[in-house]
Amino acid sequence: MTTARTWAVALTGVDGHLVEVEADMSNQTPEFRIIGLPDKSLGEAVQRVHNACKNAGLDLPRRRLTVNLSPASLPKHGAGFDLGIAMACLAAGGSIEARSIAATVHIGELGLDGRIRPVPGVLPAVFAAAQGGFETVIVPRGNEAEARLVPGVEIRAAASLAEVAVWHGADVEAPDVEAVEVTTAVHTRGDSLDLADVVGQEDAVDALVVAAAGGHHMLLSGPPGAGKTMLARRLPGILPALGEQEALEVASVRSLSGEAVAALDPLPPLEAPHHSASVAALVGGGSRTARPGAIARAHRGVLFLDEAAEFSRVALDALRQPLESGVIEVHRAGFTATFPARFQLLLAMNPCPCGNHGVRGAECVCPPMSIRRYSTRLSGPLRDRIDIDLQVNRVAASRAMAGERGELSTAQARDRVAAARARAASRWKGTRWRRNGDVPGTWLRQGPHRLPSVTRSPLDRALERGALTLRGYDRVLRVAWTMADLAEIERPGIDEIGRALHLRRGLPR
Template sequence: MSTARTWAVALTGVDGHLVEVEADLSNQTPDFKIIGLPDKALGEAVQRVHNACKNAGLDLPRRRLTVNLSPASLPKHGSGFDLSIAVSTLAAGGLLARRSIAGTVHIGELGLDGRLRPVPGVLPAVFAASRAGFDRVIVPKANEDEARLVPGVEVRAAASLAEVAVWHGADVEVPDVDAVDAASPVPVREESLDLADVVGQPEAVEALIIAAAGGHHLLLSGPPGAGKTMLARRLPGILPRLTEKEALEVAAVRSLSGEVVTRLDGSPPLESPHHSTSAAALVGGGSRAARPGAIARAHRGVLFLDEAAEFSRVALDALRQPLESGVIDVHRAGFTARFPARFQLLLAMNPCPCGNYGIRGAECVCPPMAIRRYATRLSGPLRDRVDIDLQVMRVAAHRAMAGEGSSLTSSAARERVRAARERASERWRATPWRRNAEVSGTWLRQGALRLERAVRAPLDRALERGALTLRGYDRVLRLAWTMADLSDRDQPGLDEIGRALHLRRGTTQ
């Protein structure tokens, strides 16, 4: 028998698909072909595998070699198939044990000298192998820590092809080579960002806590120097720590981005792209393989768009679908990829291009048409998806010079947020939702916890006058439920409905 099989993983977004790598020898003119919809990088594996095997002392048979990647209809991208192609061809020639490689998933790129190089996306690839029932995976040494984050899988990390061959029964000397190092991990900058540093913005701090407790989207508008960015960067610090499952989801997206993942981080991520960022950089994608954009990297965390009105209209409108569905779909001619995108959106913008419109004592030099055009940079449908629209004014000089920060620290606010989320989770335990911002509007309006007519009256009047859309109506209800949770009340009353309407429409301090 001259056929051998092993397994690799093809990634489409964060979804991994097991690929059977099948090698066959035939008594014809020596040749080496890879079939099964490979891309350019995968097609070049022929030369990498040939040289790596030769330099590892594992000569390929001088016969016609055909490697099939099945299913053939699934696009395969990148160099992560090199190791599986090499071991299947060596096993077809009788140098490796066919039974051994058949129960193992191989992931890794080969260098011409036979060393194994790290590849991106190892974490979701090992997840896919585990879900498919495989319990043994071989990865490059540099990806070992990342692969071991998946429980229940035997991870073997190798520095060279020869080392892998010996594990599968080859009689070859394992050279003493230095493992190829992965890129340096992205340093985690430890910043001491505490709500106690915020001066004179009690209503903005409370709005930040409400947003964190319910998972609500927030727009901060106001003049330069009012503290919008300062407030926004403190939102991740009052969010609850990620669960292990959520941290694994975040790590999988980071792995696909090419970052080195060595441990699970329970801190919610914060993504803050520059206002010159294109729609493609926000959404993600690529010509051959899909890479996550800023929207996906903010999954389970915060996407902060500073100077939101300066972003392109196309980039801003790209947010609308993931805000509703919690996922982002990337469509290209050759593939469709889906990334998780359940994040909190935090926008900050000035009232006009110069920033002084409506500010007491300041002179606005913008013509009326420019002010109107600037205000409409955020489309109506996007604004309608924002739960809290808060106007932030500059702090008075006497309060700023007094140096008195907020009496509420981030740790105390985080405890309030945690308690409110526990109450919401207990209330929605029989439903698919856990946070108030996720609850279906139809369920809130018509379900078992529908509010009494007298409590809903201000909302009903606003809807009849056209001051609220039906989506806005639902978002006010969600805000009111979050306020009730923060106040340890069983359900919202007129006070919570009024405050929610106040935050929804915007307020001036």
């Protein structure tokens, strides 16, 4: 046999593309070449495959060996093709059965000693193989747990190249070797924070429940120590648990980030990048392979930007496109990677650089121009995409030291949110929307759920005066519908419109 074929997977964002790995051996000057638009790390697979085969007792014949990765026009990145290249080469040389590898997808990086190392992105790669109709996928043993999250596929986990070769009919001994484990930290859960720990912020807690029930974006403004971060970190705990498909999407993004994924986590993720984060850290990217940034890692969860005014203006404006479309695109020379990015945005900021502007009993040392400049760090278009703008004040010392607990616990809030979302899902049954925050404004202004003119009158006046844009008008309507769902009434009245408008303007009570 001089020609053999097997399969691997190329990842572009979370999308996997099946790649046919062809190996051809000819009686010419010994040479080993890889063609088909490989990147530098993939081009170095020549030496890795050669040494791994030799140390596994599977020497390649000294002949000209050409490996083609098809389709040739698709860019291929990373060392996850090593195992597939080695299997195709060994089959071309007659060491293993070509028919066996032709129906199998191989994923894994080879060490020089023949061990198979884990690679990022195994979960979306196995998912792509399943969608392509393959029934067997061989993965590194360190990636076995996440590979088995994809149903309907036979997963065979191997620790060494010799072990895989024996499965395909090689006449070698497969020694017991210690599997290489994933070295990155496992994603930690954050569901131990209770909303009852928040004392003296009843208005903020109510607004947080509204944001969770409708999937609304929120801005918390207030001095240091008011509890903005404390509130924000409790938002994922009151969100409904992720469904199986949603949890699989979240796990796929984590796998691409290099995190260890052992099981599907139903808790919505919380991403809280530091205010010094660059645009690439938020959006994602890389010179050779596109890795997801904080925006993509917050998919189906919460993106919390603490000290939002300290982020660069360019980084903040990068949020505008994914807030509208629910995806983030990373453009690089030769390829475009698309990541899912349907998240809730939660911002927190101080009223001024020193944090004391407008605080009773505190002295603000910031000049007026500095205060004005600080308040405009969030651009108008970004603010226009915020549904709830709430001012949070410090809690009185007497309440903070009294040892009391908040009236609403995380479990109670989660039940209220789940009930409100169930009512919204029933209303929008037959459409692709399930949350009020996702419904287009035209459906609320012109569709069968249009509110009477008397109910809309405060909104209409605000729009005529220029106090609201049309996008802001739609967002107030969405929040009002969420308030109606929480109040268990059929549709919002003028009270719900007024409260939603109040939260939109960010006025203190």
